[in-house]
Amino acid sequence: MISELADRLDRAATTVTAVPRLAAAAGLGPSAAYDVQRALVERRLARGERLTGVKMGLTSRAKMAQVGVDEVIWGHLTDGMRIGDGGVLDLSRLIHPRAEPEVAFLVTGSAVAAVAPALEVIDSRFEGFDFSLPDVIADNTSAAGYVLGAWTPAPEGLDNLGVLLEVNGRVVQTGSTAAILGDPRRAFDAAVRLAGGRGVELRDGWIVLAGAATAAVPLKPGDHVRAVVEKLGTASFKAAP
Numbered sequence: 153m154i155s156e157l158a159d160r161l162d163r164a165a166t167t168v169t170a171v172p173r174l175a176a177a178a179g180l181g182p183s184a185a186y187d188v189q190r191a192l193v194e195r196r197l198a199r200g201e202r203l204t205g206v207k208m209g210l211t212s213r214a215k216m217a218q219v220g221v222d223e224v225i226w227g228h229l230t231d232g233m234r235i236g237d238g239g240v241l242d243l244s245r246l247i248h249p250r251a252e253p254e255v256a257f258l259v260t261g262s263a264v265a266a267v268a269p270a271l272e273v274i275d276s277r278f279e280g281f282d283f284s285l286p287d288v289i290a291d292n293t294s295a296a297g298y299v300l301g302a303w304t305p306a307p308e309g310l311d312n313l314g315v316l317l318e319v320n321g322r323v324v325q326t327g328s329t330a331a332i333l334g335d336p337r338r339a340f341d342a343a344v345r346l347a348g349g350r351g352v353e354l355r356d357g358w359i360v361l362a363g364a365a366t367a368a369v370p371l372k373p374g375d376h377v378r379a380v381v382e383k384l385g386t387a388s389f390k391a392a393p
């Protein structure tokens with residue numbers, strides 16, 4: 153069953169076709185959903201992608217409210233999801249993508265080596281971007297892409313930095329890193345704990361996305377998207393076509 157559900161989600165992503173929610177019908181709880189997620193990520197690795205880190209999800213109230221799920225979740229990141237800073241996101245590979253501003257941590261020795269402003273592109277493989285907790289876990293927490301700005305040592309006051317999301321030069325979301333579990337470092341600690349609890353140790357050079365500080369916004373062709381995090385700087389991409 154795990155492998156059949158992973159196939160269904162893998163096919164949804166590779167054929168850019170949304171599928172109905174599947175957890176309830178399959179009697180899938182959160183723990184088995186993480187098994188599906190792992191099997192789904194294994195399919196990407198079998199196609200030659202490499203793991204680059206983990207992402208935390210639903211670490212802010214704004215995100216929990218937007219998707220109607222109120223538990224912290226985590227997923228896997230691969231190099232196939234990486235978009236260079238200022239680079240291009242190919243919208244034709246995505247179903248109904250959204251962008252959200254994030255903070256990224258660089259891992260060394262299971263600890264934080266540096267921080268960077270970041271953007272995440274999420275793209276639920278479920279129809280209507282509508283899912284339960286086990287659904288979104290199985291779907292690798294909607295992971296689709298990420299952009300990293302420049303790395304810097306963690307500044308003073310990392311727990312209360314202003315966060316902006318801009319689309320085509322206009323501010324569309326505002327928030328604070330305080331929205332991320334009160335301090336994004338808690339999201340890093342949760343990543344160590346939750347991924348570690350499922351046998352995934354954070355490796356040197358991996359990144360951890362702390363989870364969005366604001367709600368995500370839908371992407372349109374031609375959008376220029378930029379995250380601005382006070383003291384950390386910016387991360388951006390352009391949505392093509």
Ligand code: OOG
Nearest residue numbers: 209210215293294363364
């Ligand atoms: C789930 C992924 C949540 C975040 O930063 O909170 C997430 C979703 O919103 O589809 O990446």
Ligand code: MG
Nearest residue numbers: 252272363364
């Ligand atoms: Mg996110």
